[in-house]
Amino acid sequence: MYVYDQYDQRIVEERVAQFRDQTRRFLAGELGGEEYRPLRLQNGLYIQRYAPMLRVAVPYGLLNTTQVRKLAQIARDYDKGYAHISTRQNFQFNWPELEDVPEILAELATVQMHAIQTSGNCIRNTTTDQFAGVAHDELIDPRPWCEIIRQWSTFHPEFAFLPRKFKIAVNGAALDRAAIEVHDIGLEAVRNEAGELGFRVLVGGGQGRTPHTGEFIREFLPWQHLLSYLEATLRVYNRYGRRDNKFKARIKILVKALGAEAFAEKVEAEWAHLKDGPITLTDAEVARVSAFFVDPAYAELQDQDEALARLDAEHPGFARWRQRNTFRHKRPGYVAVTLSLKPTGVAPGDVTDRQLDAMADLADRYSFGELRTSHQQNVIFADVRQDQLLELWHALREHGFATPNIGLLTDMICCPGGDFCSLANAKSIPIAESIQRRFDDLDYLFDIGELDLNISGCMNACGHHHVGHIGILGVDKKGEEFYQVSLGGDAGRDATLAKILGPSFAQDQMPEVIGKLINVYVEQRTEDERFIDTYRRIGIDPFKERVYAKNH
Numbered sequence: 212m213y214v215y216d217q218y219d220q221r222i223v224e225e226r227v228a229q230f231r232d233q234t235r236r237f238l239a240g241e242l243g244g245e246e247y248r249p250l251r252l253q254n255g256l257y258i259q260r261y262a263p264m265l266r267v268a269v270p271y272g273l274l275n276t277t278q279v280r281k282l283a284q285i286a287r288d289y290d291k292g293y294a295h296i297s298t299r300q301n302f303q304f305n306w307p308e309l310e311d312v313p314e315i316l317a318e319l320a321t322v323q324m325h326a327i328q329t330s331g332n333c334i335r336n337t338t339t340d341q342f343a344g345v346a347h348d349e350l351i352d353p354r355p356w357c358e359i360i361r362q363w364s365t366f367h368p369e370f371a372f373l374p375r376k377f378k379i380a381v382n383g384a385a386l387d388r389a390a391i392e393v394h395d396i397g398l399e400a401v402r403n404e405a406g407e408l409g410f411r412v413l414v415g416g417g418q419g420r421t422p423h424t425g426e427f428i429r430e431f432l433p434w435q436h437l438l439s440y441l442e443a444t445l446r447v448y449n450r451y452g453r454r455d456n457k458f459k460a461r462i463k464i465l466v467k468a469l470g471a472e473a474f475a476e477k478v479e480a481e482w483a484h485l486k487d488g489p490i491t492l493t494d495a496e497v498a499r500v501s502a503f504f505v506d507p508a509y510a511e512l513q514d515q516d517e518a519l520a521r522l523d524a525e526h527p528g529f530a531r532w533r534q535r536n537t538f539r540h541k542r543p544g545y546v547a548v549t550l551s552l553k554p555t556g557v558a559p560g561d562v563t564d565r566q567l568d569a570m571a572d573l574a575d576r577y578s579f580g581e582l583r584t585s586h587q588q589n590v591i592f593a594d595v596r597q598d599q600l601l602e603l604w605h606a607l608r609e610h611g612f613a614t615p616n617i618g619l620l621t622d623m624i625c626c627p628g629g630d631f632c633s634l635a636n637a638k639s640i641p642i643a644e645s646i647q648r649r650f651d652d653l654d655y656l657f658d659i660g661e662l663d664l665n666i667s668g669c670m671n672a673c674g675h676h677h678v679g680h681i682g683i684l685g686v687d688k689k690g691e692e693f694y695q696v697s698l699g700g701d702a703g704r705d706a707t708l709a710k711i712l713g714p715s716f717a718q719d720q721m722p723e724v725i726g727k728l729i730n731v732y733v734e735q736r737t738e739d740e741r742f743i744d745t746y747r748r749i750g751i752d753p754f755k756e757r758v759y760a761k762n763h
Contacts, residue, residue: 212273212581213358213503215323222366223320226327230254231313238310253333255326256312260633265304265312266329267319271339271357271381272300272584276571279582281322283567289315294567296552296560298624298675299336299378300584301329305631327365332373334364334445339381340388341585342547344504345593347539351400351408353383355501356437359492362500363438370445374452374460377445378417390586392416392424392706393678395462396444401431409433414444414474415466416706418672423463424706426471428478434497436482438490443482447474507579507594512544515597522601529604531653532615537600544597548578550590550612551622555647557611558640559625560588569610577603587624589617620662620729621647624675628668628685629692635668637685637692642666642721649722650729659729662742665700678702680743681728682709683721694721698728698754699746710751713759727757 215223230250237247251257255266267282282302286294289311295303307315319325328335337357344352360379364370370377382389383400391397397413409431416425432440448462451469466474523530538547550570553559562570570590574582577599578592585591590612595603607613616622623646626632628639643666650656665679676682678700686693693715700709716724729742731754736745746754 212275212354213270213500220320220323223323223325223327226254226325227313227316227320230316234309234313249331251312252331253327254312254316255329256309257330258633259305259631260629260635261631262306263309263312264631265307265315265326266297267302267304267324267326268329268336269301269324269584270361271337271343271354272341272586273354274582274584276574276580276582278322278324279567279571279574281318281324283564283571285315285318286564286567292565293561293563295558295627296562296584296588296590298586298588298626298673300338300341300586301336302584303627305627330376331371332375332377333371334367334373334377334379337361337364337379337381338389338586340384341549341583341587341589341591342388342538342593343383343583344506345540345542345545345547346384346388347541348385349383349541350385350402351383352501352504353381353389353400354504355497356383356398356400356434357381358500358503359438359497360441363441363490369442369449373445373449374454375457375462377448377462379441387702387704387706388586390675390678390702390706392704393418393422393675393702394425396441397425398437403431407433410437412440412444414478415463415471417461417463418675418677419461420458420670421461421464422672422677422708423467424708425463426466426474428471428475435492436486437492439485439488440478440482442490443478443485446481447477451477506542507581509542509545509594510596512542512596512598514543519597519600526601526604528615529601531657532604532613533600535615535617535619535657536613537595540594542594546595546597546600548592548595548600548603549585549617550592550607551614551616552589552612553616553622553647554611554614555621555651556644558627559623559643562590566610566612570612573603573606573610587617587622589622615653616656618661618663619656620650620659620664620725621656623647623664623666624679625666626668626673628666628674632668632673634671635685636670636687637668637694638718639666639668639674639683639685642683642685642694642718645718645722646725649726659733660741663701664725675702676700677708678706679709680741680746681725686715688715692718694718696724696728696758698751699743701743712751713755724758728754731757 413425629635667674697709
């Protein structure tokens with residue numbers, strides 16, 4: 212992973228000192244609230260319903276164990292003993308005291324971490340596949356390109372005050388696990404007929420109040436021109452994006468208003484002034500950054516298929532866990548392991564200080580001292596030996612990480628909702644818990660199979676409900692919390708946005724509503740169909756009829 216040089220460290224430490232003084236002046240009454248607001252947002256600090264919330268940057272989801280232990284210590288010393296993993300692969304602390312935040316940032320700086328550009332109308336954390344660098348279906352490792360984008364975008368003077376926040380994702384694999392089609396800019400690694408590397412460029416994706424899947428505006432961009440093309444795109448957005456209405460300020464609104472072709476023409480015209488300029492990438496620069504992402508010291512191993520099959524027969528729980536929570540690795544004898552943060556009764560994505568310390572210890576022992584956070588709010592050990600899987604499984608069970616539900620209904624994405632967020636219309640976490648309890652039978656979960664259920668507490672869509680196979684949105688109806696259900700979303704390749712099922716439901720109805728939707732699927736599916744496949748084949752009407760029928 213990337214390691215700070217002396218200049219990186221100095222910049223982060225200077226930012227801490229600046230914010231410490233800004234916070235001191237605010238608390239002393241020397242800065243007003245409106246003056247302090249942009250300063251705190253530039254440092255990832257929100258004022259939520261009951262307390263400040265600090266969002267800590269985790270570039271493309273990659274952490275070392277020293278950093279994880281620091282996060283655990285901060286949760287213990289400055290919060291209520293836990294942290295939360297967001298859908299942009301960052302960490303959030305929900306209960307820090309305002310006067311402690313500069314000290315927390317100082318602590319983070321000691322392990323090469325910060326909260327810069329985790330808030331505000333700027334370029335946010337660039338995200339990617341949680342299996343980047345180890346995936347068996349990978350064309351390229353996207354992490355060096357994410358790091359190049361991070362270095363270019365951090366403190367970029369032109370893009371510190373965009374019309375709205377801006378999100379970029381990079382995919383380097385055959386499958387799209389980075390959800391690039393619902394990002395402001397999505398980048399997909401491709402090779403042309405000559406075998407040269409480049410990127411397919413998408414713009415205008417996003418969720419929120421007006422969801423859109425993006426439009427590919429360039430089929431092949433040579434890698435050398437990645438930054439100049441990004442800069443041209445951001446300049447067009449900065450110039451033409453609306454600033455009079457924050458609900459219409461995202462780039463997706465501009466792309467739709469102009470049309471993808473006209474938007475692309477403006478980008479090409481701007482790019483003509485930038486192409487082959489000083490930010491053109493060179494082999495030397497890409498090699499410099501890529502050197503931080505070399506493979507660890509893998510052993511020369513063979514796949515352990517027969518041995519693992521014997522262990523599966525001896526330990527049915529292990530077999531289930533291995534089926535759901537391991538991912539095929541590019542190297543023989545290794546797998547990537549996902550630690551589930553979705554046991555029943557726990558808010559999705561929450562992790563305690565003790566669990567963070569345990570994760571660090573286990574990652575040191577089993578995964579070369581590194582781990583990743585995922586868009587799905589789980590944690591990944593990317594490099595686990597197959598001959599150590601049983602031993603690791605036992606250890607994960609002790610700490611609550613071995614729920615075999617990755618990709619299943621209870622592995623849901625869920626924002627903090629009205630329990631914390633001042634923007635939320637309704638609570639999200641109680642809905643998640645009630646559905647977890649309704650579907651706590653592992654046999655039934657495995658029978659249902661793969662299903663993405665996403666929950667958002669408001670139209671900002673932090674829980675990505677628009678791209679859930681089943682999406683749940685909290686809404687306010689005359690001061691009461693209700694929940695709107697949508698079906699058919701998908702964040703993968705050829706992404707689709709979900710359609711609203713019909714009128715919303717009260718909180719206590721939600722587990723039964725989901726149960727009825729699942730019953731329709733189980734009755735209608737063919738042998739190999741997932742929920743989303745059955746939905747696409749039969750449409751929304753059978754689900755709607757079952758849920759709203761008076762006699763069911």
